[in-house]
Amino acid sequence: MSVYKDIFKHWNLDHVINASGTMSSIGxxxxxxEALDAIVGVLxxxxxxxxxxxxxxxxxxxxxxxxxxxxxxxxxxxxxxxxAAAITGQDLDAIEKLxxxxxxxxxxxxxxxxxxxxxxxxxxxxxxxxxxxVSIGTAAMCETYHLEAALREGxxxxxxxxxxxxxxxxxxxxxxxxxxxxxxxxxxxxDMAAEYDMTSPIELGADLVIYSGxxxxxxxxxxxxxxxxxxxxxxxxxxxxxxxxxxMGKESIVGALAALESWVNHDFDADTAREEEILALWLDRLSxxxxxxxxxxxxxxxxPITRIEVTVDxxxxxxxxxxxxxxxxxxxxxxxxxxxxxxxxxxxxxxxxLNLEEAASVADAISEEIHKAIANGDGCKCSWSDVKRxxxxxxxxxxxxxx
Ligand SMILES: *Cc1c(COP(=O)(O)O)cnc(C)c1O
Numbered sequence: 001m002s003v004y005k006d007i008f009k010h011w012n013l014d015h016v017i018n019a020s021g022t023m024s025s026i027g028x029x030x031x032x033x034e035a036l037d038a039i040v041g042v043l044x045x046x047x048x049x050x051x052x053x054x055x056x057x058x059x060x061x062x063x064x065x066x067x068x069x070x071x072x073x074x075x076x077x078x079x080x081x082x083x084a085a086a087i088t089g090q091d092l093d094a095i096e097k098l099x100x101x102x103x104x105x106x107x108x109x110x111x112x113x114x115x116x117x118x119x120x121x122x123x124x125x126x127x128x129x130x131x132x133x134v135s136i137g138t139a140a141m142c143e144t145y146h147l148e149a150a151l152r153e154g155x156x157x158x159x160x161x162x163x164x165x166x167x168x169x170x171x172x173x174x175x176x177x178x179x180x181x182x183x184x185x186x187x188x189x190x191d192m193a194a195e196y197d198m199t200s201p202i203e204l205g206a207d208l209v210i211y212s213g214x215x216x217x218x219x220x221x222x223x224x225x226x227x228x229x230x231x232x233x234x235x236x237x238x239x240x241x242x243x244x245x246x247x248m249g250k251e252s253i254v255g256a257l258a259a260l261e262s263w264v265n266h267d268f269d270a271d272t273a274r275e276e277e278i279l280a281l282w283l284d285r286l287s288x289x290x291x292x293x294x295x296x297x298x299x300x301x302x303x304p305i306t307r308i309e310v311t312v313d314x315x316x317x318x319x320x321x322x323x324x325x326x327x328x329x330x331x332x333x334x335x336x337x338x339x340x341x342x343x344x345x346x347x348x349x350x351x352x353x354l355n356l357e358e359a360a361s362v363a364d365a366i367s368e369e370i371h372k373a374i375a376n377g378d379g380c381k382c383s384w385s386d387v388k389r390x391x392x393x394x395x396x397x398x399x400x401x402x403x
Contacts (some may be wrong), residue, residue, distance in 0.1 A: 018353040019362045020338040021305075022194060028214040028221065030353065031255065035219045038062050038258035039251045045088045052253050053236055059257050060226050063264055063366075064202055064209070068232035071213070071253045074224035075193035076118070076125050077246035078210040078235070079159065082189045082225060083108055084129035085208075085234030085240055086157035095234075095241040099130030109134045109150045109158040109186070111142045111177075113167030118193065126159060129242065141170040144180060151184040160206070161191040162298045164340070175204045188229060193223075196303045213252070216352070217304075219259025221250040223319050268304060271352075275306065276350035278359040282308045285363035289370055291317030297348060307338065312345040317370050319379030321345045322387055335365045343384045 003010050016026050031039075053070055060069025072078040087106050089096035094104060108131040115135060123133045134155070136146040147158075158181045160174055160250050174190065178201075181188045187207035192198075194215045201209045208231050213222030225235055239247070279296065286292055286308075297309040312321040319327075324340045328335040338348035351361060373379035 010308035015333045017333060017335045017358050017361055017365075019349045019351075019359075020336045020351060021350040022212075022215040023336070026334075026336055028212075029216075029218045031214075031220055032218040032259060032262060034262040035255040035259040038254040039220060041252045047250055049250065049253075052250060053320035056253055056257055057232065060224060063260060064198060066202055066209075066226040066232075067229040069224065070232050070236045071248055071256045072225055072235070072243075073246040073248040073252065074141050074214070074221055075191065075210050075212045075223040076120060077243070078223035079122065079125040079189070079191060080246065081235045081238040081243045082210065082239045083157055083159070083209045083232070084130050086187050086189065087129060088228070088234060088238075088241075090237055091239065092237070095237055097309060098238075098242050099128065101130040103249050105154050105156045106130055107132050107134050107153065107155045109136055109147065109155050109181075111135070111146075111160070111171060112137045112139055113171050114159070114161035114163075115334050116161060116163055116165035118163070118165065122159070122161060122191070123287050125336065131156065137170075139165050142172050144172065144176065145179050147172060147177065151181065151186055154280045155181075155184070155186045157187050157189055157207075158230050159189050159191065160201075162195050162197075162201075162301055162316060163191070163193070168300065174201060174206075178204050178206055194303075195301060202226065203250075208235065208263040212366060213259055217256075217259040217263045220252050220255035222248060223255035224256055224260060272304070274355070275351040277356055278354055279308055281356065281359050282288065282349055282363055283350075285360070286366060288312070289317070289367055291315075294367075305350065305352060307348040307350045309346055309348055310337075314345070314380050317373065317379070318377070319370060319373040320382070320384070321347055322384060323373075323379055323382055324366070324369055326387075327373075328365055331365060331369075333361070335362055337362075343387075360362070 018026055022029050057068045072081060084098055087101055087104050108126050112135045121360045126133050135151050136150045160177050163337040178188050189208045190206040191210050193212040208227035211224040213219035213224050283294055287294055291313045293311040295309050297307045299305040314320050325337050325339045325342050325347050328337055336349050
């Protein structure tokens with residue numbers, strides 16, 4: 001048997017229980033069998049990459065109802081190459097010269113509230129194409145006049161982001177954003193990397209829409225781009241320029257397509273049934289723990305996901321929420337919770353990537369860590385400011401593992 005049959009043993013890796021959602025930091029998703037089959041089928045073969053991308057366009061445009069589609073290395077690279085496409089069009093000389101835009105229009109408009117960080121900053125992904133990033137509005141306020149004023153000065157594209165990370169109040173709705181950009185003939189690129197909704201942006205007339213192949217679709221690391229033919233083709237052509245440093249392999253393309261094709265027939269009811277069992281287990285097992293308050297929490301951007309919100313009262317649990325999340329992640333089998341808002345004394349448990357047995361281990365781990373903190377009196381030692389300071393001074397703490 002190959003030593004790689006057990007990579008955890010071979011490379012001495014910790015097992016991870018994912019109660020957080022789809023996170024690049026823990027390998028994004030468990031790639032589904034259909035995608036694995038396609039990847040194993042193509043890897044030992046030669047194939048024309050252009051023909052593969054042409055088939056990708058057929059599959060993606062058929063599913064999304066767009067003129068064309070292509071596969072990119074990931075969503076972040078789709079943002080960069082999509083923006084580049086809007087700047088250069090299909091001019092091969094301009095494509096080779098990026099990020100130098102010469103005399104080409106290179107202003108790219110983004111609402112300030114959409115300037116998020118998904119592991120890296122979105123303005124950087126835009127700027128990498130050579131674009132001049134023009135943010136409009138303020139953190140929680142973007143009005144039509146902000147967009148109009150920016151468009152009047154000219155723009156190659158506008159980027160609209162749908163994500164739980166964006167500011168949720170005071171933003172321009174997508175329909176209005178697209179409508180106004182189009183009155184100025186400016187194409188709109190919509191980042192839907194982690195969203196289930198595969199229809200709205202296209203129905204609203206978005207020119208390029210971006211999804212991650214490795215998030216809920218459970219494909220390999222990849223980005224799926226659907227949209228207008230000119231812009232998709234120009235996105236693909238960036239492989240002859242800046243896209244080359246974001247190269248996708250044949251395995252990413254077939255894996256993404258297989259994941260997408262299987263996603264169309266996805267059994268959401270089966271997901272919901274499994275997830276409801278997990279939520280019930282957590283509510284049952286964790287509600288007796290002193291210092292924890294639990295409630296059901298619906299996903300903010302409308303994805304069909306219900307999570308459990310866990311609010312930690314440190315006066316009873318004798319541990320701060322961020323310490324608890326950190327200690328769970330530091331266990332021999334790492335337990336990763338969704339730590340958005342941990343500074344506010346709460347975190348979320350996401351059932352999407354778990355079976356019932358793993359969900360029970362999550363509950364056991366939480367219970368154990370709280371009881372340990374109470375018994376050892378070693379909780380409530382590390383303030384949120386300490387955490388923030390440590391993150392700046394020790395961003396490479398994974399290197400501690402390197403011997
Ligand atoms: C995850 C994410 C990205 C980056 O996606 P990758 O495919 O991992 O590069 C970009 N935008 C949003 C909104 C995301 O959630």
